[in-house]
Amino acid sequence: MKHxxxxxxxxxxxxxxxxxxxxxxxxxxxxxxxxxPALLGSTIVNLFMEDSTRxxxxxxxxxxxxxxxxxxxxxxxxxxxxxxxxxxxxxTLRAMGADAVVVRAPSSGAAHKLAHAGWIxxxxxxxxxxxxxxxTQALLDAFxxxxxxxxxxxxxxxDGAGLDGLHVVIVxxxxxxxxxxxxxxxxxxxxxxxxxxxxxxxxxxxxxxWPCEVSYxxxxxxxxxxxxxxxxxVQRERMLGGGYFPSAAEYTRLLxxxxxxxxxxxxxxxxxHPGPMNRGFEIAGGAADGPRSVIxxxxxxxxxxxxAVLFHLLAxxxxxxS
Amino acid sequence: xxxxEKTVLHEEDIHRSLVRIAHEILETGHGADDLVLxxxxxxxxxxxxxxxxxxxxxxxxxxxxxxxxxxxxxxMHRDDLRRRPARVPYETVIPGGGVDGRIVVLVDDVLYSGxxxxxxxxxxxxxxxxxxxxxxxxxxxxxxxxxxxADHVGKxxxxxxxxxxxxHLRETDGExxxxxxxxxxxEQGESR
Numbered sequence: 001m002k003h004x005x006x007x008x009x010x011x012x013x014x015x016x017x018x019x020x021x022x023x024x025x026x027x028x029x030x031x032x033x034x035x036x037p038a039l040l041g042s043t044i045v046n047l048f049m050e051d052s053t054r055x056x057x058x059x060x061x062x063x064x065x066x067x068x069x070x071x072x073x074x075x076x077x078x079x080x081x082x083x084x085x086x087x088x089x090x091x092t093l094r095a096m097g098a099d100a101v102v103v104r105a106p107s108s109g110a111a112h113k114l115a116h117a118g119w120i121x122x123x124x125x126x127x128x129x130x131x132x133x134x135x136t137q138a139l140l141d142a143f144x145x146x147x148x149x150x151x152x153x154x155x156x157x158x159d160g161a162g163l164d165g166l167h168v169v170i171v172x173x174x175x176x177x178x179x180x181x182x183x184x185x186x187x188x189x190x191x192x193x194x195x196x197x198x199x200x201x202x203x204x205x206x207x208x209x210w211p212c213e214v215s216y217x218x219x220x221x222x223x224x225x226x227x228x229x230x231x232x233x234v235q236r237e238r239m240l241g242g243g244y245f246p247s248a249a250e251y252t253r254l255l256x257x258x259x260x261x262x263x264x265x266x267x268x269x270x271x272x273h274p275g276p277m278n279r280g281f282e283i284a285g286g287a288a289d290g291p292r293s294v295i296x297x298x299x300x301x302x303x304x305x306x307x308a309v310l311f312h313l314l315a316x317x318x319x320x321x322s
Numbered sequence: 323x324x325x326x327e328k329t330v331l332h333e334e335d336i337h338r339s340l341v342r343i344a345h346e347i348l349e350t351g352h353g354a355d356d357l358v359l360x361x362x363x364x365x366x367x368x369x370x371x372x373x374x375x376x377x378x379x380x381x382x383x384x385x386x387x388x389x390x391x392x393x394x395x396x397x398m399h400r401d402d403l404r405r406r407p408a409r410v411p412y413e414t415v416i417p418g419g420g421v422d423g424r425i426v427v428l429v430d431d432v433l434y435s436g437x438x439x440x441x442x443x444x445x446x447x448x449x450x451x452x453x454x455x456x457x458x459x460x461x462x463x464x465x466x467x468x469x470x471x472a473d474h475v476g477k478x479x480x481x482x483x484x485x486x487x488x489x490h491l492r493e494t495d496g497e498x499x500x501x502x503x504x505x506x507x508x509e510q511g512e513s514r
Contacts, residue, residue: 017410024395024411033448036398066398157413316408 003115003124004309006133007185012162015139015190020159021308022143022301029065029304038315039068042099047073047089048127050106054275054299055127055137059102062306068314071096086110090119098122100314108132108178123313131176137274138182140305141230142190144298148270149227164191169221171197171255172232172282175204175244179274180232184212197221197255201244218255222264229265230272231257231283252281259286270294331477331500336460339476340369343458344376346474351425354381356453358421360394362430362442363412367393368493369460370429392417394428399441399448414445421450427474431489433459436470461500463487 001009010018028036044063048056056072063070073093086105093101100123103111108130115124128134142163150161168187174180174196184194194212196203207214215221222229234251245251262271262284271283271293279285288295331339351357354377361370374391397403397411428442439457446455458474463481479502481487486503490496 020410024413027414028398028448031449036448037444038398038403159410312408315403316406 001313003111003126004135004313005111005115005124005126007135007138007182007189009135010186010189012189015142015186016160016162018139018305018308018312019143019146019161021311022139022305023158025065025304025307025311026301035065035067037067038311039063039066042068042314043071043097044068044310044314045071045073045093045096045098045101046127047093047101048104049110050104050128052104052127054302055104055134058299058302059125059127059136059306061303062310065303066307066310068099068310071098086113087117087119090114090117094120094122100125100310102127103129105129125309125313128178130178131181132178133182134178135182135186136302136306136309137179138186139309140298140301141179141183141272141274142186143301143305144272144294145187145192145228145270146190147297147301148294149268162190162192163187166192166227167195167224168192168228168230169195169197169224169226170230170232171218171221171257173202173234173244174198174207174232175202176235177232183230184210188212195221195224195226199245199251199254218261222261225266226269227266228270228272229257230274231277232274233276234278234282236278236281248281255282257283257287259284259290262287262290262292265292272298274298326504328502328504329499330479330502331461333498336476336498336500339460340372341376343474343476344373344380347373347427347456347458348377348381350456350473351427354378354385354390356424357385357390357427358417358419358424358452359391359427359429360416360421360442360446361391362428362438363393363395365489365491365494366428366430367412368491369431370427371493373427373429373458389417389419394442394445394449396438396441396445399444401437401441414449416449421446421452423451423453425454425456426452427456427458429458431460431491432487433457433462433470433472433475434465434487436466436468439470440468460489461487 046059060070102125103114104127111124111126111129126133126135146158149166150158152158170180187194188211195215196212197215197218203214271287273295277283359370359374361367370391374387392415395412395414456473459472460476461479462472462475463479465483488501488503490499492498
């Protein structure tokens, strides 16, 4: 694995290796001295061409905990056409001596282009590209889910465990969600059964060939007793004039994780949300803050999972064949 | 062409070495009260467990094995990290009492360049500040590249750099034996 662009860059063994390493990273973060020297002397560029809070902060924290230098590159405001600006940016980063680039872009495929266009020859990590993929988000979701419901060995270790036999329901704007795409791929690869729930207008064309079930009925999915429910953000801006669904009230009635719906989940089930949340829209405040909610844990998991990804992509120069 | 192979320590030799090291540790540490044994994965961990059991039999001092023995992963502190494929780090288990103010005995199977131990000293520094750090190894094969020595050695084994010392332990390899494997093709081996 040289880059992490999509979940398809991983196989089950590589994904589990990243989750196991994340557990080790998490253990080091409980110590007084949380900084590790593994990437000392490396320079990691955070190239964020789209707004982000959690992803940007946690990539930065992850890099710094591994002793790498971090350069933040805000490419916002550029009016040059996408392809050219990305190329110029890549050439600049190469000149600056970047050892890896973490890229968040509004256009799908930007990370792939950066990795394979030949402009810069360093590991590229996709931190979300358009509506395509957000692999580290899926990894942190899998990490959180595995911590709660994964099969532990007799000694309590999660090493080598997948998500086998778990049932995950992903609810909301599947059409625009790179989080959903990455999660469907990763969680099924790790042995989970995934059901996506959305109104028909928010299910992408071609979702019928995804390795998951597609449902239009949230209550029916809850009745199946899922192990985890992942609520996706409704992008309010897309509703205005977009006609994706008739009204906010109808969306809320049919698809909000209300306190009542949360109460019908099995006792062990967890509630997830990648953030940022629209409280009172796709998720009720009570469900978001209740004891089943692992939403804050997901944020903490983001740091250790990204440490693991940076470690595996950067700690070894082996790929240079030296 | 199979490399030449010679068994230099058998099961009973390994056991005898560990018993002697355990007693040396007790003598230099004036009992087991402040001791913490930290095995360096992969094979230092079971060796530390064995030493811990022998120490508890000889001078329990009310300690439990969990409270006496842990393991210390050094992956993040290696100076050759970039030259090897990245792998999942091993687990670090620090006994509940921590290492501050205690006597930490690092335990490893083979002492060679000394670089592993240097990394281990850094790794301990990230966890706490022991009163003292000592080093116990089953085999010292020489060829040090750093000013590091062991306090307790099971067996001094003069080797050439082209040879490889291969330690097999019941817990990790299904048998107890230390072998010298000859031949230039066996390089690297325990250099890590």
